[in-house]
Amino acid sequence: xxxxxxxxxxxxxxxxxxxxxxxxxxxxxxxxxxxxxxxxxxxxxxxxxxxxxxxxxxxxxxxxxxxxxxxxxxxxxxxxxxxxxxxxxxxxxxxxxxxxxxxxxxxxxxxxxxxxxxxxxxxxxxxxxxxxxxxxxxxxxxxxxxxxxxxxxxxxxxxxxxxxxxxxxxxxxxxxxxxxxxxxxxxxxxxxxxxxxxxxxxxxxxxxxxxxxxxxxxxxxxxxxxxxxxxxxxxxxxxxxxxxxxxxxxxxxxx
Numbered sequence: 001x002x003x004x005x006x007x008x009x010x011x012x013x014x015x016x017x018x019x020x021x022x023x024x025x026x027x028x029x030x031x032x033x034x035x036x037x038x039x040x041x042x043x044x045x046x047x048x049x050x051x052x053x054x055x056x057x058x059x060x061x062x063x064x065x066x067x068x069x070x071x072x073x074x075x076x077x078x079x080x081x082x083x084x085x086x087x088x089x090x091x092x093x094x095x096x097x098x099x100x101x102x103x104x105x106x107x108x109x110x111x112x113x114x115x116x117x118x119x120x121x122x123x124x125x126x127x128x129x130x131x132x133x134x135x136x137x138x139x140x141x142x143x144x145x146x147x148x149x150x151x152x153x154x155x156x157x158x159x160x161x162x163x164x165x166x167x168x169x170x171x172x173x174x175x176x177x178x179x180x181x182x183x184x185x186x187x188x189x190x191x192x193x194x195x196x197x198x199x200x201x202x203x204x205x206x207x208x209x210x211x212x213x214x215x216x217x218x219x220x221x222x223x224x225x226x227x228x229x230x231x232x233x234x235x236x237x238x239x240x241x242x243x244x245x246x247x248x249x250x251x252x253x254x255x
Contacts, residue, residue, distance in 0.1 A: 001040060008032050009040050055102060062102035063121075063139040070123070070137050077133045078166070084135060084180040085128035089188045090159055092140065096120040106142035124155045126163065129188065135180065136162045153198035156189060160207055163187075186210070196220060 008031045047068050053060040061067065097120045101108035110119050122140040127133055138144075138158045146154055168179035186208030189198075195217040202209040213219065218227055 001043065005032070005036075005040070009037060012037065060102075060143065061139070062105035062107040062141050062143055067139065070139075074134055074137055078135060078178045078180055081135070081178075081180050083168075083182055084166075085130065086181065086183060086185040087129045087188075088126055088135075088163070088185055089129050090124060090126040090156065090193075091190060092122045092124050092192065094120055094122050102143075104142070107139070124159060126159050126187070135166070138162070153193055153195045153201075156193040156198045157201050160187070160202060160205055163207075164205060184208070191217075 012028055012031060047065050052064045097108060099108075101121070107121050108119065109121075124138040124140060125134040126136050128135070136159065138155050140155060144154060144158065163181070163185065166179055167181045167183075167185075184206045187202070187210070189209070189211040191212040191214040194211045194213045196219055199209060199219075215229060215231075218229075
């Protein structure tokens with residue numbers, strides 16, 4: 001295999017996946033023979049089996065079969081980043097897979113609320129607010145070391161712990177992650193990761209946090225009159241008002 005052939009192979013994967021196999025592109029089909037494409041697939045290793053921990057061992061990662069691709073993408077993004085934005089966003093992203101995962105790992109499950117797929121897994125990714133390039137990622141499964149009783153806030157905690165190791169303090173870092181943050185940073189999350197536990201974790205680490213609160217994870221000790229608990233069914237009008245020219249109300253105090 002030559003480097004040019006590998007570039008063509010990567011291009012086929014990205015371009016064909018971007019079209020969701022619904023369009024036939026002649027210049028992609030003519031780039032490489034299907035038999036040659038399969039030969040390269042058999043030769044490329046996506047994980048390091050000799051270093052991977054076996055099932056049942058402490059620290060076994062059920063996502064190790066495909067995590068090398070994610071690590072490569074994150075590593076390259078951070079390698080080309082001199083200083084990252086201090087305003088960050090994090091959310092989960094879904095990938096489709098119809099096969100089987102590690103037993104009892106929770107890596108694969110049915111996701112009826114997702115319109116694109118009924119079965120697959122998820123990643124928690126973090127990036128700058130104005131970029132689509134991830135600075136770190138966490139696979140969503142049950143094999144992580146848990147600090148809280150709730151699932152999603154633990155993933156947010158792991159993202160905060162990883163991001164802290166990428167903070168520049170003027171000294172040499174002994175960790176393997178490149179320092180790209182010049183100071184304390186702020187994160188935006190959705191209500192999937194909300195809760196008192198993650199808010200306390202963020203404030204104790206000097207991390208700013210903005211998120212919507214789930215109805216079953218409302219902050220304790222706050223009088224009900226200060227909380228909006230009514231359920232509102234979304235419709236075309238509310239969605240349009242939310243995403244197109246959002247309306248903000250500001251009460252002006254009379255002097």
